[in-house]
Each structure stands twice: as structure tokens, then as C-alpha cells.
Amino acid sequence: xxxxxxxxxxxxxxxxxxxxxxxxxxxxxxxxxxxxxxxxxxxxxxxxxxxxxxxxxxxxxxxxxxxxxxxxxxxxxxxxxxxxxxxxxxxxxxxxxxxxxxxxxxxxxxxxxxxxxxxxxxxxxxxxxxxxxxxxxxxxxxxxxxxxxxxxxxxxxxxxxxxxxxxxxxxxxxxxxxxxxxxxxxxxxxxxxxxxxxxxxxxxxxxxxxxxxxxxxxxxxxxxxxxxxxxxxxxx
Ligand SMILES: [Fe+2]
Numbered sequence: 701x702x703x704x705x706x707x708x709x710x711x712x713x714x715x716x717x718x719x720x721x722x723x724x725x726x727x728x729x730x731x732x733x734x735x736x737x738x739x740x741x742x743x744x745x746x747x748x749x750x751x752x753x754x755x756x757x758x759x760x761x762x763x764x765x766x767x768x769x770x771x772x773x774x775x776x777x778x779x780x781x782x783x784x785x786x787x788x789x790x791x792x793x794x795x796x797x798x799x800x801x802x803x804x805x806x807x808x809x810x811x812x813x814x815x816x817x818x819x820x821x822x823x824x825x826x827x828x829x830x831x832x833x834x835x836x837x838x839x840x841x842x843x844x845x846x847x848x849x850x851x852x853x854x855x856x857x858x859x860x861x862x863x864x865x866x867x868x869x870x871x872x873x874x875x876x877x878x879x880x881x882x883x884x885x886x887x888x889x890x891x892x893x894x895x896x897x898x899x900x901x902x903x904x905x906x907x908x909x910x911x912x913x914x915x916x917x918x919x920x921x922x923x924x925x926x927x928x929x930x931x932x933x934x935x936x
Contacts, residue, residue, distance in 0.1 A: 733771040736803050738764050745814035747910040752898045759894060760810070763802035770796045801875040805855055808888040815916035825924045826886075826917060830858070833867040840869070841912070844887070847871040848908045851891045858887035860927035862934055884930050886923040887915065
């Protein structure tokens with residue numbers, strides 16, 4: 701920053717341009733708000749009603765729209781007066797994570813369920829990695845279901861932990877509470893009430909078992925392959 705300017709006179713643009721200059725970054729690219737795209741999903745499963753699926757897709761589209769709106773608002777948000785008690789910048793950042801996680805967790809969920817020909821082979825990377833890190837494939841299943849039951853209106857996730865260098869399960873509350881750092885998600889289950897209540901009332905376990913019988917292991921296998929690449933890249 702220029703020494704000639706008093707701190708209080710710095711605008712957001714001054715600060716932004718100085719950071720970009722210091723880091724040698726392209727000014728134009730950083731000026732653009734990021735945008736997430738709505739994806740289309742084919743959900744042939746009969747274990748969820750058409751009304752449930754339609755409602756769920758609409759909710760997902762709402763999260764993407766919110767995320768993009770927040771991204772645009774953050775472009776011009778007041779960073780000078782950001783504080784932890786009450787500031788529009790803080791509100792936007794909290795909502796940014798909430799809606800971003802909601803958008804991408806739903807994409808991961810919709811694409812890893814509803815495979816009517818669901819099948820996993822014992823020589824797949826998915827099977828071998830889960831057996832290696834949980835003791836057995838059945839042990840992974842038991843732990844994953846426990847995470848589904850333990851989540852407070854949120855998600856259960858099997859993820860590659862880039863720090864521990866192994867796969868782990870975790871429950872996430874809502875969309876953004878108790879999310880572990882360094883997590884690369886490979887299997888994602890929505891256990892918000894909106895995902896099952898219309899069809900299963902409070903019987904979340906029957907919903908979870910149904911979804912797990914139709915996990916799309918082809919999609920999941922590609923995620924395990926990518927996680928292997930992430931692991932190799934981080935080790936370098
Ligand atoms: Fe959902």
C-alpha cells in the first residue's frame with residue numbers, strides 16, 4: 701500500500717488493487733463475480749415420489765440462484781466496516797458458504813443416487829478404499845448409516861481427508877455446520893427432512909437404506925479416482 705495515504709482513506713478498490721498487484725494477479729479476472737450453473741438430473745428411482753423429486757430440484761435451483769446473487773452482492777460489499785457483531789459483509793460471507801455448500805452438495809447427492817442397476821464390484825477402487833479405511837465394506841456402510849442418523853437436518857458424507865490421507869465419514873448439520881477441513885466428498889446423502897418426509901414421514905432409516913441400494917457406483921468410482929489424484933498431488 702502507498703505510505704502517502706492515510707489508512708482511513710483507503711477504499712475497497714484501493715485495497716483490492718493493491719492485493720492483486722502484490723500477488724501479481726490478473727485484475728480483470730478478480731473483478732468478475734463467480735457464477736454456479738444449475739445442472740439437470742435424471743432421477744428414475746421409484747423410491748421417491750415425483751412430487752418429492754420436483755420439490756427437491758426446485759429447492760436446489762433456489763440455492764444456486766441465492767449463491768449467484770450473493771456472489772454479485774459481495775462484489776460491492778462494504779469491507780471497511782466488516783465486524784463480527786453485525787455487518788452486511790459478515791452476513792454475506794456466512795450465506796455464501798451456506799448456499800455454495802447447498803448447491804454443490806445437492807449436485808453430488810443427485811448424481812450419486814437413483815441408479816436402478818446399482819452394482820459395486822470387489823475389485824473397484826471404491827470397494828477397496830472403503831474396505832481399507834473402515835475395516836470392511838460392511839463397516840463403512842454401518843458407519844455411513846450412523847452418520848445419516850446422527851445428522852441434525854443435514855448431510856452424511858464419505859470424504860477423502862487430505863490431512864489424514866484416508867477416507868472418513870461425517871455428519872454435517874444444515875449445509876455448513878461441522879464441515880471438516882481438507883475434505884474431498886465422494887459419497888453424499890441428503891438427510892434434510894425435505895429429502896424424505898413426504899414419502900417416509902419420520903422413517904429416515906428406510907429412506908437411507910433405499911437410497912443406498914441405488915447408489916451410482918460408476919459416478920462414485922470416478923470420484924475415488926479423482927481423490928487418488930488429489931492425494932498424489934498433495935504428496936508432491
Ligand atoms: Fe436437499
